[in-house]
Amino acid sequence: MEVIRKTQEKGNKVFLCTGRNREMARPLLELGFDGLVCSAGGYVEMDGEVLFDHPMTREQLDACLDVLHKNQVFCTIEGKVDSFADGDMGEFMDDVPEWARNSELERWRKTLAGQFGFKPMEEYDGQPIYKVVVVANRMEQFDEPKQKVGDQFHFAMQTLSGYGCVNGELINRAFDKGRGVERVCGRLGIPVSDSIGFGDSMNDVEMIQKVGTSVCMDNGSPELKAMSDMVCPAVEQDGLAKAFKELGLV
Numbered sequence: 001m002e003v004i005r006k007t008q009e010k011g012n013k014v015f016l017c018t019g020r021n022r023e024m025a026r027p028l029l030e031l032g033f034d035g036l037v038c039s040a041g042g043y044v045e046m047d048g049e050v051l052f053d054h055p056m057t058r059e060q061l062d063a064c065l066d067v068l069h070k071n072q073v074f075c076t077i078e079g080k081v082d083s084f085a086d087g088d089m090g091e092f093m094d095d096v097p098e099w100a101r102n103s104e105l106e107r108w109r110k111t112l113a114g115q116f117g118f119k120p121m122e123e124y125d126g127q128p129i130y131k132v133v134v135v136a137n138r139m140e141q142f143d144e145p146k147q148k149v150g151d152q153f154h155f156a157m158q159t160l161s162g163y164g165c166v167n168g169e170l171i172n173r174a175f176d177k178g179r180g181v182e183r184v185c186g187r188l189g190i191p192v193s194d195s196i197g198f199g200d201s202m203n204d205v206e207m208i209q210k211v212g213t214s215v216c217m218d219n220g221s222p223e224l225k226a227m228s229d230m231v232c233p234a235v236e237q238d239g240l241a242k243a244f245k246e247l248g249l250v
Contacts (some may be wrong), residue, residue, distance in 0.1 A: 001031055003244040008034070012249060015046075015184060017177050019169060019203045021078040021130060037180030039078060039130035040156075040171045040203055044180050051183050055079075055128030056172055060152060064132050064170055067148045071141045076118065076133040082125075085118045132170040139166050156203040158221060169203050177203070178210030196247060198232075198240060199224055215243050 004014050016025050016036040022045070025038050035046035044052040056064075061077065068075050069086075076085040132153075136142065139157065146155055154176070157168035185192045197204070197211035200220030208214040208228055216225045219234035232243035244250050 003241045003250045005032065006250040007244060008032070010250070013184075013188060017180065017197065017199075017204075017207055019131065019133075019177075019201075021080055021083060023081045024083075035184065037177055037184065039080075040169065041175040041177045041180035041206075042130040042172060043080060044183050046184060046187055049187075051187055052175070052180070054172065054175055055130050058126070060149070060172075061129050061132075064145070064149050064153065067145045068132070068134060071144055072136065073141055073145070074135045075121070077121070077124065077129045078131045078133070079127040079129050082127060083118050084121045084124045086121050130172070133168075134170065135165065135167045137165065142166070145170075156201075156205065158202050171203065176206035178206030181207055181210050196249070198243070199228075200235075213247065215247075 008014060013034040016028055016033050016038065018025055018036065018038050019040045020038060022036070022038050022043055025036050029036060035044075037044050042052075042054050044050070065075060065077070074086045076083055134142075142155060142157065149170070152173055153170040154173055155168060156171055157166060181195055181197065182192055185195055191212075192210060193212040195211040196213045196215065197207045198215045198217065199205075199208050200217040202221050202223060204216075204220075204224060205227070208216070208224060214228040214230075216228035216231050217234055217239050218225075218231055219236070219239075220231075225231050230243070230246075232246070233239035
């Protein structure tokens with residue numbers, strides 16, 4: 001937070017760019033960010049102004065859940081405020097040993113443990129939904145879902161090496177984090193080439209590909225590291241602060 005404030009004092013804008021919905025990001029916004037790209041690009045806000053808001057249709061949601069549940073895939077669905085999870089998804093994640101958890105799966109495991117108050121899927125009340133998060137045993141369980149809804153949704157997937165677990169997200173092809181960055185830059189009147197993006201999982205790919213300078217955390221996905229311009233130390237090692245200094249942002 002110290003380096004974020006220092007770079008803002010120099011005139012730079014700092015945004016959250018996250019797969020989480022606005023409610024889950026809200027506590028961080030109170031720390032002084034200039035805006036956010038959330039729900040993997042489905043909702044974009046700057047200084048309280050909504051720049052983009054694109055939930056999926058009810059027909060799209062029903063189609064996704066029907067084919068995913070048919071293939072024994074555990075799901076959570078995210079609105080702008082509330083999120084809903086299959087009842088046994090948390091137990092499934094808890095069974096994954098600590099050594100096998102990637103950063104994205106670990107975040108969702110803690111989330112389902114109660115940090116953000118997920119509601120049971122059967123309590124879904126019809127509110128607009130932006131994204132579906134998925135966990136399964138095998139990548140093959142997504143073959144039929146990709147055939148049925150792959151034309152409308154990108155499957156951002158990660159495999160836990162050496163363990164029978166696959167996790168990821170279904171992201172509407174109408175948006176992504178990269179296009180969210182474009183919308184922010186357009187509103188600010190600056191070229192996208194002047195942007196810097198930090199990521200750690202495969203739902204950051206479009207952002208990493210779009211920004212002028214891409215950075216992956218050392219605790220992030222090996223695939224994302226390979227496509228990033230640089231790798232900074234892990235979150236626990238103040239990687240963001242060190243990278244801000246190395247890039248001349250402070």
